[in-house]
Amino acid sequence: MSTSSDRKVEEAGHISHVQLTRGQRVKAHFRKWWWAHLINFCVFVVVVMIVAVYGIIPPVAQKLIDKTTLSINAFSITSPTGTSFKLGMDGTIKGATGPADHAVIDSFPVKLFLDDVRVNGDIRPILEFPVPKAHGGGDIHVLQNDIPISITDEGALDQYASRLMDSVEMRVGLRGRTTIHLGAIHTDVNYNEVVQLKGLNKLTGMVITKYTLHTNNSEGNVGGDVLIPNPTVTTIEMGDVGLKISYKGAAMGTGVIKNLILKPGNHTYGFMSHITPDDNILKLATVAIQKDSLTIGSNGTSINGVKIPWLSKPLETMESTVPINTDYFKEKGISPS
Structure with a gap:
């Protein structure tokens, strides 16, 4: 027969297992494995950064450009x-x-x-x-x-x-x-x-706005100004541009625009020409009076006497119809530039 003191000993020796809550178990897990979760988090951040840098940012940057x-x-x-x-x-x-x-x-x-x-x-x-x-x-x-x-x-x-x-x-x-x-x-x-x-549109719109007869001038016998429209944003240093002048299919002579720097807008440039024979000078006067047109081509361009092939080639294929109109600026109500 057990005594009262024996029952106390038995009760004292009995171990009771207390059930933990979910929150307590989670806390215990993180206290034990915090270092593993930290590593996983760092790996995740690195992966996200790699994806962002190599997968997202380049396309975004390309779209910006x-x-x-x-x-x-x-x-x-x-x-x-x-x-x-x-x-x-x-x-x-x-x-x-x-x-x-x-x-x-x-x-x-x-x-x-x-x-x-x-x-x-x-x-x-x-x-x-x-x-x-x-x-x-x-x-x-x-x-x-x-x-x-x-x-x-x-x-x-x-x-x-x-x-x-x-x-x-x-x-x-x-x-x-x-x-x-x-x-x-x-x-x-x-x-x-x-x-x-x-583009320059074959220099369409050129007009001879002034011409003058010269005597005893080794550079030529007819000079003047020609308006050359440049609708582009491009300035081109073209050097000495050679001219071939004809009227209704018949050659009249040659000329040159010296040191031509073709600027954007409508500008006039001086030219000098050799018109031969003398009969053509009279014909030129008739063209001017009638405000008729000459045909002007080019035999290329040179600087300091040296031909520039890549500038000359497009000039040599060009032929422009150029009227002589000394009243051009008066008719337009503008000043020459």
Whole structure:
């Protein structure tokens, strides 16, 4: 028979198992395995960052570049030789706002080409020039002056010069690859832009606004001014441009516009010509009185006596109908420039 003290001992020796709540079990688990969860979290963050950097940010950055547009305000070709020239460009990149406000684009080389010209499916670059480093936030002004350009593909340049001379409009592409910085993150992007530009349209609209007879002048016997419209944004240093002058299919003589720098807008340039024989001088006077037109072509251009082939070729294929109208400016109510 057990005694009262024995029952107390038995009760004291009995172990009671208390059931933990769900919250207590979770807390106990994290107290024990916190380090494993920390590692998992860090791995997750790294994976998300990798996906963001390599999977999300590059397409976003590319879209920012693709949304921008380039307008060319001025373009210049100066100091031409048979193998080189100097290039100038004044342009504006628009659309670098919103997420691109704080973006920075590294300087990069860009290739210029005719948009509709391909060789075996690839573009045919005319030239390559550097685009300076740029910061986003509103319009970006791009100004480059006197960039030395070496002619590496004369055929491509011939095509460009002919297209510029003959076309009413032309599409020019620019292509390059650069790095864009979005805060501390950077990624490579492609720059692809196509710009619609006006061409010289075969110099349509030329008018001889003044002519003068010269005697005992070794440079010629008829001089004057010719208005040459330039509807483009391009300034071209063309050197001494040779002229072939005819009337109704009959040759009348040759001439030259010396040191021609063709500027945008309507400007007059002085010329000197040799009209032979003397009967043609009388015929020229009749053309002027009747405000009739001559046909003027070119035998190319030269600088310091050296012919510039890529500038000469488009000129040599050109023939323009040019009226003689000494009342041109009076009729238009404008002053010569």
